[in-house]
Amino acid sequence: MGGIEYAAALLGVINVVLVVRRSMWNYPFGIAMVILYFFVFVNAKLYSDGLLQIFFLVVQVYGWWAWSRAERVDRGVAVGWMSNRSRLA
Numbered sequence: 001m002g003g004i005e006y007a008a009a010l011l012g013v014i015n016v017v018l019v020v021r022r023s024m025w026n027y028p029f030g031i032a033m034v035i036l037y038f039f040v041f042v043n044a045k046l047y048s049d050g051l052l053q054i055f056f057l058v059v060q061v062y063g064w065w066a067w068s069r070a071e072r073v074d075r076g077v078a079v080g081w082m083s084n085r086s087r088l089a
Contacts, residue, residue, distance in 0.1 A: 008036035027064035034060060 011033035018026035038053035 002040075004036050005040050008033050008040060011036065024064070024067050027060055027067070030060045031057060031064075 011029050015026050015029040015033055018029060034053045034056040038050050038057070041047070041049040041053060
């Protein structure tokens with residue numbers, strides 16, 4: 001593994017930790033991670049994986065945009081049982 005791969009992996013770990021903590025700061029780390037992985041995959045001639053990173057970049061940007069405009073919920077995430085009807089859908 002090269003230095004770029006180590007940096008991308010470290011950014012990925014930071015991204016996951018920030019997602020678990022429900023911090024919007026996960027998005028800059030996720031965006032940097034997928035950009036670095038894009039170059040890693042293209043350099044290794046893994047072009048389809050490189051294209052997949054472009055999709056992940058678009059999803060990261062959309063997630064950051066959507067999260068920044070969402071209503072703030074301080075009560076936490078509601079967890080409950082899924083109904084049978086929902087499971088069938």
